[in-house]
Amino acid sequence: MILRFRSKDGMFRVNAEPDTDFLNTLEELVNKINIKDPQSIHISDRPNDKGQPANSFIGKTIDSLGLKNGSMLFLTYNTSDLTDTPSSTSVQVTKPTSISIEPISIPKPLEVKQLPVDDYLDGKDGYIKRNKSSMCRHGDKGMCEYCSPLPPWDKNYKKEQGFKHISYHAHLNEINDQKNNKNNATSYMAPLEEPNYNVNLKCPSGHAPYPKGICSKCQPPVITLQQQQFRMVDHVEFADHSILNKFIDSWRQTGLQRFGILYGRYEAFEKVPLGIKAVVEAIYEPPQANELDGITLLDWENENQVDEIAASLGLYKVGITFTDLIDSGMGNGTVLCKRHKNSYFLSCLEVLMAARYQNKHPNISKHCNSGQYSSKFVTCVISGGLQGEIEPRSYQVSTSAEALVRADIISGSTQPSQLIINQSDGKRYVPDVFYLKINEYGLEVKTNAKPSFPVDFLLVTLLDSFPLVPTPFFQNGFAIENRDFLGELQDLNAVYKHLNNDKGDGSQLCDFHLLVCLAKLNILGEAEYNLILKFVKHRQYEDYLQLVESPGWMTLITILEHSH
Template identity: 40%
Template structure:
């Protein structure tokens, strides 16, 4: 099973067996720490509180501790004496080692946020307004209540522009206290939601759950409500060809398909302090498609290599979400699809919502505004399904923090009805017992009255969803210019072979190294600028890791297809020259012309020379008697005086 570790050194993931002794977990923790004292290690199931010394758990198995696949373990420790002293010439022994965090530093102060978060933290985020000719009575340089800038979370602005959810940073501005106290401003306003029982109990007055429970350790009742903010405001797909290539697998087989979204995050100016995810490629992991679903293996074994490769692009890329198809042709018209996702059925099924929550829990977002250093997730769920007119359309969602917390506490499960989520029954039968607090949700009845209803045993899945807008850019400028190379993990449909790669490369190699024609260089640059080609080339080990990073950096650079010298930095490298040599050597050799066969090997060469001489003489005689008609230009091969075609004299 996969166990996640979070400590002051960062986040880590390890593969462990549920029957492993807790000592194996300790060994993994020590591998990630900076000079930790093993006797001081504590673990907890929540960011703050419930810390249990690891020494008290000796002889216990991970399964007996209640750990399941994907669980997060929060680790604390004290730094012990270093096994080897640092360089005494440059380090004062009386001072803390620079690689060891200062013990008084808060965890959120050491977080390295994404550049898009840094960008918005440097902005005031206020929305400027023009002078209102009806109400503003001042001059052009004045300002009043009708034209002064408003906060990014202003409710009137949100309603006027039909913005359902605040952006994350607009929500942060609303959450921070309006005070001049520097101490209050320094404290993070967010704490991740948790619905797990606190083990051990903070009061210490009874045995830990499931043996006992009290108000100090049990989670409070839950009231489901629409989340006021969203971590990502918009999903932009850089090129329509990317989606079309993804859809080709479904069109060819009728089986559903899944892919990870490779892209990056940028500021989104359409909403106050917004963030958008830009999709540059879709990477398809190993999977088994079915007519009404698919089977996917998690954790994804090739993920570390893909993430490292994506980081090497001109604009560092990462996994920003995933996409899958849910398409079914209609029986009446096979060119159209069944319209199944709408307000009268469901937008995201309960099974898909639980999967989305699992993915979002696995990839939290670093944040200086959270007491744990992490809050929420920017992983987006994109669905390709039928629109009302039967055409293929995209929709994008996230699930709420409440949904993520309920999945992490193992409280909900999918139901047969896709639009309904089931609340699990409480279970105290084993050490990994499940406690389910009261769950409620609100809705307006047929009389318009707000009603609070128990969510047990089930509730609508829409209470867990957060809508994300989506679209394509008006002037596309994707990092990858081509999507023609065979896509990975499509056995039998599209197969990737080294021979075909080298064969295609051989066609470009001469023009790339010798010719100075711009068109040849442009074609080679476009062919190389393909995510799937680069990923496959990296897996072949024909180029070193440094050469691959250099390649992806060059082929994602702006102006690549306009500058004939853009590839010089690539084609002059030793790795490229070696690759070209492989391409030449693997190219099929042209058959040498020969007039003999294996049956004529016993005939003396003099006989063939005589035959060749007679054939040459015959061709010469024939050529000498050919007469071209001056009227119709037909070549007459005869000794007559008139043309065989038009009948006019030849001379």
């Protein structure tokens, strides 16, 4: 393998074997560097950190230190004076006999567990096959520039297909293709890097931290915003139309807006090269105060419990949804169209909300040194279409939007389509911010974003639909939580009526809202409840029979019958 060492004299690469003593590698290294005193060498896995003395490595193999091919280490040491003899640059590192040896504290590489869909797409190149065309001048087994496969990030293909964004994995492969030579694994660089607009309050230059001092090393660079060319998720699919329909029913009955959490999973989306879709299996409605023109979220005390139930079924939060509907007054079920290209698609406050949710639910990635990159969390707003129809529209915000919110650089404004650039204040440092737009002459020009700029520069548009042949994971017959104002109660009577309709196959148990209600009632023991989850997940009839014959289930049925 090759180890990389960065020092004030430059970058050095040293060949090594995993089972060799690390000190032997240092002996080879000091012959390459102008070191006055080898005993002054200190090594760290982080820049601007002195780290551990070289002697701390005695007896440690490269493998035991958790170092991998291409690992980067940072050196500090005393250099030779110009008057030193040449022999002083070739001193061998010796092992002292009287030294207190402590194990080195270099952490092992970050263990990253990606989502299954990312592991699956990592193994795909996504190249787009093309048939032989009239421009080809070769036989059936030949290939030329007119029929050779295209990379999934090809701009002409994207334009021909009408894609506004390429997929996340297409973007990842494009960056990887630019940064890393496939034939030289020793110089691998992580292709992804999240933008960071925060000022460094621990600047190594020695000055007082901001706001008392600042330099070019600790201040963030100038920010230039532009439309993001890729999207982390390409498509949002509701497993069944009834999931969304029951959610909208709340507005139909009251005229009040409603908010929900989307639970589901991510899968490969075949209609886009290396695409990903969020499949929504349930909408959970947390405690909230609803109004005609807004929503106030209340404390959600059982959030962890709901997450754990979903996780046991292989599901997790994939996004949020909310209504923004106003009846047209025409009496035909149509609604007003508020969101369009001449107004806004997401308001400034909704963009900030989406960014906060995305920051809270990062995308785990082994292709970024930090172990995470952006987010797959989606925001679905249900509003009026151009023809007065009720339609869902799904969005994300860009990696720049996530970074701007993390650094507290942007705020909402009284204009829904505009975001305000904050002023530098206290520990917040705001660099110059620009955005690129196309002017009336079709030319791309850089415009100062202060004091405000359009939210569109932070938006990423997704597709959404229902499957042609629905195969939902859940039924949707039980009362929905936190709808007491509609008279829709989750109590013993509701559970009794729901289970009383069971056909003897356990199908009535396959309802996400019922599962959460049973957990909150806390009547069933842990063993019986886990048996329910096992049955719902695998749909094995033997598990259902074992459940209904259990003492805990019989106790529940007895309580339900007495409460009815």
